[in-house]
Amino acid sequence: MYGAAVGGGDTTKNTDIMGRSSMEQINVLQQMSELKKILSYSKNIGFFFGAGTSCAFGLPNIISLTTEVETNLDDDKKSEFNKAKQCLIDTLGKTTISVEEILNYVRQIRDLTKGKANKEFEGISGEMAEKLDVAICRNIYEIIKTREECADITVLQKFFAWYDTSNRNYVKEIFTTNYDMLLEKAMEANYIPYFDGFAGSYEPFFWPESIERFISVSELTGKWIRLWKMHGSLNWEQKPASMSGEARIIRRGKIDNPENELLIYPSKEKYDLSRKQPFIAYFDRLKNYLLNGELLFVSSGYSFYDQHINDIIFNCLRQNARLYMVVLCFSDDQVEYMKDYGKAYLNLCVLGPKMAITNGKLYEWKYDDSEEDSEKSEFYWNASENKFILGDFKKLVEFLIESSGKRSIIEEAIRGK
Numbered sequence: 001m002y003g004a005a006v007g008g009g010d011t012t013k014n015t016d017i018m019g020r021s022s023m024e025q026i027n028v029l030q031q032m033s034e035l036k037k038i039l040s041y042s043k044n045i046g047f048f049f050g051a052g053t054s055c056a057f058g059l060p061n062i063i064s065l066t067t068e069v070e071t072n073l074d075d076d077k078k079s080e081f082n083k084a085k086q087c088l089i090d091t092l093g094k095t096t097i098s099v100e101e102i103l104n105y106v107r108q109i110r111d112l113t114k115g116k117a118n119k120e121f122e123g124i125s126g127e128m129a130e131k132l133d134v135a136i137c138r139n140i141y142e143i144i145k146t147r148e149e150c151a152d153i154t155v156l157q158k159f160f161a162w163y164d165t166s167n168r169n170y171v172k173e174i175f176t177t178n179y180d181m182l183l184e185k186a187m188e189a190n191y192i193p194y195f196d197g198f199a200g201s202y203e204p205f206f207w208p209e210s211i212e213r214f215i216s217v218s219e220l221t222g223k224w225i226r227l228w229k230m231h232g233s234l235n236w237e238q239k240p241a242s243m244s245g246e247a248r249i250i251r252r253g254k255i256d257n258p259e260n261e262l263l264i265y266p267s268k269e270k271y272d273l274s275r276k277q278p279f280i281a282y283f284d285r286l287k288n289y290l291l292n293g294e295l296l297f298v299s300s301g302y303s304f305y306d307q308h309i310n311d312i313i314f315n316c317l318r319q320n321a322r323l324y325m326v327v328l329c330f331s332d333d334q335v336e337y338m339k340d341y342g343k344a345y346l347n348l349c350v351l352g353p354k355m356a357i358t359n360g361k362l363y364e365w366k367y368d369d370s371e372e373d374s375e376k377s378e379f380y381w382n383a384s385e386n387k388f389i390l391g392d393f394k395k396l397v398e399f400l401i402e403s404s405g406k407r408s409i410i411e412e413a414i415r416g417k
Contacts, residue, residue, distance in 0.1 A: 023362065027366055029367065044170035045172070046175070050177050052300065057156070059180055156183065175289075176227070177229075179229060180234060183227060187227075194225040236251055237249070237251075290317075294323075295323050297325045317345045317348055329350060339357065379398055
């Protein structure tokens with residue numbers, strides 16, 4: 001069982017200069033040796049990518065994105081944006097409000113008022129809420145699209161080359177909260193087929209039945225990578241109802257000027273649930289995937305601030321003893337945030353720059369090579385700064401490639417694209 005495999009390495013307890021007991025230490029070399037073994041024998045490996053993976057390629061984090069959107073709005077919409085932000089600050093008691101929280105709030109007003117000019121909530125009319133919703137999404141699109149065009153996706157291509165060539169007996173699946181198109185660009189650059197739940201060619205439509213069942217790798221599309229975008233995508237649009245049909249969500253290819261309203265960061269209040277929408281279907285898929293037998297689930301760049309997703313993950317960790325989750329953190333603040341979760345779930349491993357949580361305990365890293373043989377620790381340990389570095393997605397990719405023993409094959413494949 002995964003949970004018994006990691007975290008069984010050498011641990012020590014330090015004392016400070018006053019002789020008081022401090023945090024226990026765990027040897028990073030032994031810990032990573034165990035993780036490499038898990039990676040080598042795991043038949044089913046899935047990934048969950050958060051904003052931190054896109055930040056590694058120059059895209060803004062949620063705080064920077066919020067500031068840029070506010071700056072780019074017209075004066076009238078900026079005033080309403082700040083009004084919504086202040087309402088959330090007063091209600092939630094938080095000093096930092098994200099553009100996603102503002103979008104959710106604006107959409108709630110839009111639903112309550114039916115988008116009418118003569119109806120308002122907290123001083124924001126329905127008409128303005130609708131216009132602000134559209135303007136925020138359009139600004140997010142322009143900001144991310146501009147950064148995407150400058151991004152070097154070579155490392156992502158290497159990741160997908162590694163993932164695609166891994167000899168597994170299960171369909172490969174990636175879940176992400178990112179709405180940029182970097183993952184799609186990298187897979188297409190590598191000529192790797194993938195599926196996201198949409199079908200068709202002219203205006204691909206969402207097909208929920210395609211997500212509800214698991215297929216065998218022996219089937220025609222069994223080797224396609226599954227990509228589930230939990231918060232929507234820059235190329236999803238809400239096509240309004242017409243005389244010939246109902247409103248629908250469609251996916252476009254490469255677009256320079258969206259024709260319809262963009263679907264970014266969904267609000268559950270916004271969509272008609274009479275037909276299962278992507279966001280609901282993806283949440284169900286995540287739950288069923290995590291409960292479906294033995295699985296190594298690796299999280300990179302995800303902050304665990306989305307409670308809806310957290311509920312699914314932790315419920316599945318509780319129910320499926322054959323699920324083992326590794327969370328790679330860019331900062332130790334996230335490790336501290338995850339401390340209580342780590343104590344409750346023995347099949348959860350959280351690894352940060354200076355600290356780690358494994359087998360339900362919080363440890364401080366130590367580096368002790370006195371009993372190790374020629375371990376190539378530079379792929380996960382920065383000796384000069386004395387810290388663990390796999391919270392950086394680019395370092396993670398290098399580690400995965402090095403651990404696979406297929407570096408020359410993978411790099412040659414990328415050069416040939």
